[in-house]
Amino acid sequence: MAKIAYILLCHKDPDAIVMQAQRITDAGDYIAIHFDARAPQEAYRSIRRALADNPNVTFARPRIRCGWGEWSLVQATLNAVEAAEQAFPRATHFYMLSGDCMPIKTAEYAHRFLDEHDTDYIESFDFFDSDWIKTGIKEDRLIYRHFLNERKHKRLFYAGLNLQRKLGLRRAIPHDLQIQIGSQWWCLRRRTIEWILDFTRQRRDVMRFFRTTWIPDETFFQTLVRHLVPENEIESRTLTFLMFSDYGMPVSFYNDHYDLLVSQDFLFARKISPEATELKLRLGRLYAAHDVEFRISNEGRSLYKFLTGRGRIGRRFGLRFWETESSLGRERELLIVVCKKWHVAKRLLAHIRQLTELPAVDYLFNEADTPLPDLGGIQTTLEKRTRHRRALMRMLFDYFETNRLIVCMDPSNLDLMQDFASDRSETRILEIDCQFSDDYLIGHAHRVGLAGEQTSAATLERILPTIRNDLTYETDRIRDADFPHYGRISETAPPEENAEKIADFLSISRDQAEQLARTEYLFAD
Template identity: 70%
Template sequence: MAKIAFILLCHKNPEAIIQQAEQLTAVGDYISIHFDASAPQAAYDLIVQELSDNPNVTFAKKRIKCGWGEWSLVQASLYAIEAAVDAFPRATHFYMVSGDCMAVKSAKYAHRFLDSHDKDYVESFDFFESDWIKTGMKEERLIYRHWFNERTHKRLFYWSFWAQRRFGLTRKIPEDIQVQIGSQWWCLRRRTIEWIIDFTRQRKDVMKFFSTTWIPDETFFQTLVRHLVPEKEIDTRTLTFLMFTDYGMPVTFYNDHYDMLLAQDSLFARKISPEATELRKRLGRLYASERSDFPISNEGRNLFKFLTGRGREGRRYAPRFWESEASLGRDRELLIVACKKWHVAKRLIASIEQHANIPVTAYLFNEESTPLPDLGGIQATLGKRHRHRRALMRMLFDYHETDRMVVCMDTANLDLMQDFANDRSITKILEIQCNFSDDYIRGHAQRVGLMGEETDSETTARLIPTVRNDLAHESDRIRDSGFESYNRIIETLPPEENATALASFLTVSEDTARQIAQTPHLFVD
């Protein structure tokens, strides 16, 4: 009978990972875990400690830091695969999952299904001929070298890309390889996995090529399987049920999706909401059950398309059937930098992104020109951003695939800060208290229309203290609001003292906080 070795890539929620591993191994299957090296060591130690007595659990022999779109995701998968091959000689299939995946069939059903179909399950479509890539870069993913992470080092990523494009620094695809593309959620037989491992050791040229492609987790395994396995032994689909919204974001499933998920022609589903505790309990019990009768209607994608279409016309038949935009998510941290001097806050968050590796966004509720990803139009205007503030923020969390994010707000945006602080997520406030010269206040008054360039000196003399008091009042309102987590850095304080507030705000080490506090020219106008 089939025995599955699950390949789990994860980076958060150690308690959920432990529970997932225990559920999947309770019926005799195996799991190999790669826990992102950028995650806290204490979280990894907890997982190892709790699962150390489980003989069906192993860990990747090497942990690395992973980033979206990087080769590191493929390399982490290979480390976990190699550990599973060595630890579980009886495993017949290897199934890639994430911490957001859960079984939607019983183990009994899954094992019978795999026994009756001697195939590899992987989406594998021709990279150039298929329409799998809807928008954005296509050929450029392959013919240029990509060394930087597009999300954490956006400027370097695009500078490198445009430099190569300008000087014609293209490269050839290995001649005997026909690049394929598809979902990264695959299920492969042991023989195929062993062929892939042998291939990675023999074909260093192919490994070098894929290591600098963009988003290789959508092409590497998909290409190698097609290269190594006869076509008749490949079923070009994923056994993991997943859908995407009009904004290109994964659809999240909640408690009321249980029956729908069981009716899909899949063994697993992604993404299960961390807040869907009842759904997680039911699916966990399901995998260990003896149930084998699963009527398959497979209507999920068509139903979702139909319901969202009606929703756009205001005719959806339930207030929330598929997803909720009312909350950012209980385990997410929104880190708000509040500062009247926007250039100071922008310098600070650039330093935070560099030293703490946390995604940052500047004044998205104040500047329409703030760079934002295409989120289906919700980000197009300041009016839309304010109206759909929580939905916008939730989509940014999903886009960056993170649970921590830094945004900037003007000190006048107290209503926004209070709204996010009232959410179930964790909201932290860091106020940057700057000195305001008369010249700065005069310029600020002109920018907001309180005076013009020709305003007489007498009026200016009366306005400057009034505006200065108004700025102080904005700061007082923030401090008096009673935010649960409030920190402040002050221009007149030495970096060592400001580092303490930054360490608390960002939950980083004192050394990292000190580097950020010492950002060159931080307070210079």
């Protein structure tokens, strides 16, 4: 059975470190601790005293003064790995952790998972071809030497970099290495760890190279594992669940994230807020539990993206400017049917086509597979359609040889509606107000990736009000936009009332409008 030696890099909160070590070793696993040499000496002594009698705990020697982005983080990790490799000959796997990590599965589950997968888990993507680095310097991390910390000595850091560029002091990357990049939170088999340690003793040239690279904890182990281990024995992912905000900062988890965390396909999570004491207690008890069944839904990242994109004016982006295309035509009339339940709008459009013979196009800005004629390639992707919206619409008017055209849009497309409404052509909008049952909202959450097949009922119950409020917010925005030709039909309104709005929207007789309003099963799900 798998036995894990955890490599813990930490610099604060000695009480939490002791608790984490006790939790891990109580489950039969091991831990090697590197406590930052910058931290108070008394804090380190208190950890040593509390764990002195625990045979499954060892400490890295010597302790390193660590700095973000520096080689010191890699050296501290190597010191802890060497200590664990020597102290725990029965360890089958070595798992990298920080003091902010907590288990989100039982030890029993983790051991079984590793037994079933003879694999090294480490993110490793090609340094030059991937887009893993989003901001900051890229190639310069490697080809120039870095002796100062960019965060502490910003001016000197970039002065040194610019001087090396000016003097042409580029250096070669070791010829037999293909540099990789990825998260520093990995889980490696014992054989791989032994190979890495042997490599560090034999290849002093590689060690010299990495010592003066910038942020080597994202490249060192990632590159060596790819160099030493067959590709089919590497899974390029981490077993630690972590997310980053739009600003590149780690997302913290709080007490109400328990259900979300345990349903993710990971063994640990980072990073747990220091204030989330209840969450820490629950996850701590979880690791020691037995016979726990986990329902994996893996919706965490999409759910976080959804929730953080809501709830503030501006909603993430200002109004788009896009391109300034010419007018659709002063004599033309664009009719927009707006509905969140796409099947309802499509059902109404099908009957409008039959009754009026007006050309109508379904959700062309929302569904990539909406049937469209060949318009020279502008119709091939949603991105092109949206970017060239006015050109696309002009071409559709020309294709159908008409001055009146109906299209469907999702309520989230307010920017499109406002753009068309500002045109010299006439834009009419008919919004269809539908009722949303909990079952429908759950289905919607599944369709858009906010929930998976195994998402717990408690998680769904917690996000349903947010989804419902979001749908209400979208329709409120449309009504607040005060479009000059706006009408609204409702699922709860009588057909006669809806017919009046449909007649105004389509400029048809009241009798025709009533036929449309009485469309059989119009609002049915």
